[in-house]
């Protein structure tokens with residue numbers, strides 16, 4: 001029975017549940033934040049090597065046995081939905097390089113009580129996958145794209161082909177992923193001269209271009225201290241070229257602030273994880289490819305769910321670990337004090 005149904009039954013006063021069980025239907029942390037969003041990174045591997053996204057070389061790839069199998073992912077995802085998660089985002093590494101990913105997506109979309117299934121991808125394989133993702137139950141897609149220039153895109157991504165992504169975007173729009181979110185990590189002196197071109201994309205395409213502040217998470221190819229650019233500086237710059245009208249409609253329930261350029265079909269957004277962090281509203285958990293529950297993007301604190309699961313933990317025991325994790329969720333990232341040293345973003349999933 002999904003969480004919605006149980007709440008509904010309570011409302012109708014059909015056989016009230018014992019207090020303890022009722023409490024367990026919602027993941028609420030010690031700061032009274034309700035946790036209802038789960039990001040699942042299904043692989044730490046990627047077909048790109050983005051400058052800002054890599055783990056330390058000594059971290060290496062996880063060996064096959066360490067990575068959750070699909071049935072394990074579905075079991076943990078189902079337990080979390082039973083506990084109060086309503087939205088799941090599949091991410092990676094690059095989720096679309098994972099064998100049989102469509103099968104996983106199809107099974108995930110069937111989890112009772114799940115209200116929304118989304119996917120984050122670098123877009124290089126969307127031409128091939130977009131239609132089936134739609135058919136298999138993905139509600140929305142976000143694409144990461146940091147340059148509209150062929151050579152620069154290849155430099156940032158360690159050899160990626162921009163054309164693959166652009167045709168992927170067109171295909172995703174064609175099969176109905178509208179609006180389509182495009183995430184741009186803005187890096188001073190690397191791609192910040194392209195923000196106007198990205199804004200222009202929204203003029204005639206139903207896309208939501210979101211500018212994301214660069215975060216200092218274990219990146220290997222680039223210095224955060226030199227390349228970070230704040231949303232305020234960026235907005236200031238864009239407002240000299242465009243008239244930006246604040247948008248009330250929220251695209252999803254995330255932390256972005258949205259604007260529209262006069263007469264544009266699409267929108268732009270800003271995600272200010274550093275300059276105006278939104279930790280007090282954080283509603284998310286992350287499941288890593290090797291089955292750890294990561295409690296905060298910016299801190300290395302994690303709870304291992306895989307080992308207990310493989311040692312035979314029951315559903316109730318696993319749920320108790322999940323609830324314990326939620327109770328220990330940090331109040332927020334500490335990027336200004338301590339940067340996470342463990343996994344790179346590609347192994348966390350963003």
Ligand code: SAM
Pocket residue numbers: 046052053091092093094095120121122123142143144183185212213214215216217219345346347348349350
């Ligand atoms: N391969 C997929 C993709 O490219 O979207 C999913 C994984 S990727 C780790 C998820 C998101 O994290 C991407 O949008 C990427 O731009 C973002 N990301 C990675 N490292 C980042 C950093 N240091 N600061 C801000 N965003 C970052």
